[in-house]
Amino acid sequence: MKYQVAHTTRYNYSEAVPVCHNEVRLTPRQSPHQTCDDFHLSISPAPSGSGRRLDYVGNAVHFFSIEESHDTLTVTATSRVTVNPPPICDDTPSNRWEDVVQALQQDRSVIGLNTHQFAFDSLHVRRSAALAEYASRSFRPSRPILEAAVELTQCIHREFDYDPRATTVNTTLEEAFEQRRGVCQDFAHVQIGCLRSIGLAARYVSGYLRTLPPPGEPRLVGADASHAWLSLYCGDLGWVDLDPTNNTLPSLDYVTLAYGRDYSDVCPIKGVFMGGGQHGMHVSVDVAPSDE
Numbered sequence: 001m002k003y004q005v006a007h008t009t010r011y012n013y014s015e016a017v018p019v020c021h022n023e024v025r026l027t028p029r030q031s032p033h034q035t036c037d038d039f040h041l042s043i044s045p046a047p048s049g050s051g052r053r054l055d056y057v058g059n060a061v062h063f064f065s066i067e068e069s070h071d072t073l074t075v076t077a078t079s080r081v082t083v084n085p086p087p088i089c090d091d092t093p094s095n096r097w098e099d100v101v102q103a104l105q106q107d108r109s110v111i112g113l114n115t116h117q118f119a120f121d122s123l124h125v126r127r128s129a130a131l132a133e134y135a136s137r138s139f140r141p142s143r144p145i146l147e148a149a150v151e152l153t154q155c156i157h158r159e160f161d162y163d164p165r166a167t168t169v170n171t172t173l174e175e176a177f178e179q180r181r182g183v184c185q186d187f188a189h190v191q192i193g194c195l196r197s198i199g200l201a202a203r204y205v206s207g208y209l210r211t212l213p214p215p216g217e218p219r220l221v222g223a224d225a226s227h228a229w230l231s232l233y234c235g236d237l238g239w240v241d242l243d244p245t246n247n248t249l250p251s252l253d254y255v256t257l258a259y260g261r262d263y264s265d266v267c268p269i270k271g272v273f274m275g276g277g278q279h280g281m282h283v284s285v286d287v288a289p290s291d292e
Helices: 097-106 110-119 129-136 145-159 173-179 184-197
Strands: 002-017 020-024 034-044 049-054 060-066 070-083 202-209 225-233 239-242 254-260 269-273 279-289
Touching: 020 070, 034 060, 070 254, 097 110, 097 145, 110 202, 129 173, 129 184, 145 184, 145 239, 173 184, 184 202, 184 225, 202 279, 225 254, 225 279
Parallel strands: none
Antiparallel strands: 002 070, 002 279, 020 060, 020 269, 034 070, 049 060, 202 225, 202 254, 225 239
């Protein structure tokens, strides 16, 4: 599946901003199942300085500074992406989950250590006994890891309500878990916390989910949105993506931007600015098959 993606973020300020410095993580990742065929970042007003680097897990990071007075800032990322289906479905045979935990703790290779870092606490995901207990309902003794992970995904999807008014970007995992409601960011953090609390490695994934219009209705430009899910290390199967918001294993409708320990590692745009007074932000995302 080939996609054309346009992601525009516009900031409006009630007072002039004389200077700002920003980081952008909006470049689709390269992987065995996804290729970023083209990417362009447009910034207005034009930055006085800019650059690109890879962060410690390989996400592309663009950074820029604007050193002239401005009351609006517009950042538009456009890309062409090819997505192939992963060779894993929910009934693919997998290792026992306890064996994956044990192997992860003993592996001192570079790959093993890079994987193991996703088993520890991070800024927005703290392990706890309550999360371990919730996970243990699905991760029963000697159960295949993928089978258990799929069931945990189903449980969160069934028992948590999707409610954009219930949480904000600053809502903690503990709050979302207690009230059993939130958005995709909260659901991903909760499931990552459950998995890490029983010794597994799980990472946060940001990207896009193509939404389909009702039968007979046209696709609305800008109707798609940023999305978040997670990826679990499953031993011999490697990393497997899981989406508790939609109760599925992500496939052709998903475009991956970045991954990290939690949301703080993959925030699409973040930065600092001086002045500005009151400010607002508007985001528009369009994910279209390239033949449209």
